[in-house]
Every structure is written in structure tokens, then in C-alpha cells.
Amino acid sequence: MTRYRPPQPKSSAYITKSGHEALCQELKGLWITRREVTAALAAAAAEGDRSENAEYIYRKKQLREIDRRIRYLQKRLDELIVVNQLPSNQDQVFFGAWVELEDETGECVTYRIVGPDEFNVEKGWISMDSPVGRALMRKHLDDEVTVQRPAGRVRYAITAIRYTENDG
Structure with a gap:
């Protein structure tokens, strides 16, 4: 070995x-x-x-x-x-977005897409390199994404996208 x-x-x-x-x-x-x-x-x-x-x-x-x-x-x-400016198309998920997701059971969760050096699970900040972050990039409102997790596959529907914490 x-x-x-x-x-x-x-x-x-x-x-x-x-x-x-x-x-x-x-x-x-x-x-x-x-x-x-x-x-x-x-x-x-x-x-x-x-x-x-x-x-x-x-x-x-x-x-x-x-x-x-x-x-x-x-x-x-x-x-x-x-990255200190907002994307031109704010209806799509890009770096820095707050994304609200709903899974098959109706449970809602909100994540912020950030870089790998600043992710924080307690704040709901996930890395853009994570499986969920990669699946969400460039998606639109009401799109569905499937993420492979250790516990199995999970389907999410995107219910909200915003680029400021206080928004929405």
C-alpha cells in the first residue's frame, strides 16, 4: 500500500x-x-x-x-x-444567488451559492462546487433538479431566486 x-x-x-x-x-x-x-x-x-x-x-x-x-x-x-456585481439575468441561478428549494415532501430550504472558501452550513451557504450547487447553476425559477446524495436521490423544485439577503 x-x-x-x-x-x-x-x-x-x-x-x-x-x-x-x-x-x-x-x-x-x-x-x-x-x-x-x-x-x-x-x-x-x-x-x-x-x-x-x-x-x-x-x-x-x-x-x-x-x-x-x-x-x-x-x-x-x-x-x-x-465577484461584486449582480448578474444581468437575475431570473437564473448564478454565483451569489439565494435559492429557495422545495423537495418532494414539501419541505423548503434556502441556500446561497458561494465559493468553496466561504461555505457555511449554519448560514445555509453552499459551495458552487457541491453537488447541489452544481445542479442549481444556470437553472430558472420553477425548474426541477435532481441531486445524488449519500442517502439517495432528491428532487428539488426552485421556488425563488434572489440576489440580496433582505429581498423577497
């Missing part, structure tokens, strides 16, 4: 303006946290024997995780495309 893992498929490079600002704030916060962790690491290293120094080992691990996230954000922020 090998350790080889094929590379992940490239995710979409689109992001909302607020999502881009949030990632920039996260990056700034990580640099501040890194300074604090580096100071704590230096203090732990000064205590002597590093092989049995739990504080030193923990801070080294924490610093590696922070550096990994900083590297990722720096590369990702350079390649992201900020």
Missing part, C-alpha cells in the same frame, strides 16, 4: 467581497497569533531539555499549523476572483 494520494481537483476561484475580506482578516490575525506563538516557543525553548518539554513540542506543532494556513491563504488570495 502506497502513501500516494492523487491531487484534489482545483476548486472554483470565485468569492464574494465579504468572503474575500474575511480571508484577509484571517490572514492578518494569523500573523499576530504567529508572533505570540513564536515568543512562547522561544520561552519554552529557553527552559532546557526540549525532548521532554511539552510546552515546546506543543508550540512547535502550533507554529507549523499556523504557517501551513498562512501559506495556503497567501497562495489562495492571489488566485481568487472577487
Whole structure:
């Protein structure tokens, strides 16, 4: 058995303006946290024997995780495309849309189509790369979409499309 893992498929490079600002704030916060962790690491290293120094080992691990996230954000922020204008055809589902769906049982759910870097299940924000997001793209009001989920296929009818949170 090998350790080889094929590379992940490239995710979409689109992001909302607020999502881009949030990632920039996260990056700034990580640099501040890194300074604090580096100071704590230096203090732990000064205590002597590093092989049995739990504080030193923990801070080294924490610093590696922070550096990994900083590297990722720096590369990702350079390649992201900020979408800050509404589509010309607002009767169709595109990036940034709030879409209200009704399934076969009559249960309604609302999703917002966002980039893979800002999805948030609690807010109802789904990635445009997700199965539901891909199925909804370019659909119109009253269209039906079928999505394959782990629990089986689900059919949705699009009951509303809007591009502002307070709308509708």
C-alpha cells in the first residue's frame, strides 16, 4: 500500500467581497497569533531539555499549523476572483444567488451559492462546487433538479431566486 494520494481537483476561484475580506482578516490575525506563538516557543525553548518539554513540542506543532494556513491563504488570495456585481439575468441561478428549494415532501430550504472558501452550513451557504450547487447553476425559477446524495436521490423544485439577503 502506497502513501500516494492523487491531487484534489482545483476548486472554483470565485468569492464574494465579504468572503474575500474575511480571508484577509484571517490572514492578518494569523500573523499576530504567529508572533505570540513564536515568543512562547522561544520561552519554552529557553527552559532546557526540549525532548521532554511539552510546552515546546506543543508550540512547535502550533507554529507549523499556523504557517501551513498562512501559506495556503497567501497562495489562495492571489488566485481568487472577487465577484461584486449582480448578474444581468437575475431570473437564473448564478454565483451569489439565494435559492429557495422545495423537495418532494414539501419541505423548503434556502441556500446561497458561494465559493468553496466561504461555505457555511449554519448560514445555509453552499459551495458552487457541491453537488447541489452544481445542479442549481444556470437553472430558472420553477425548474426541477435532481441531486445524488449519500442517502439517495432528491428532487428539488426552485421556488425563488434572489440576489440580496433582505429581498423577497
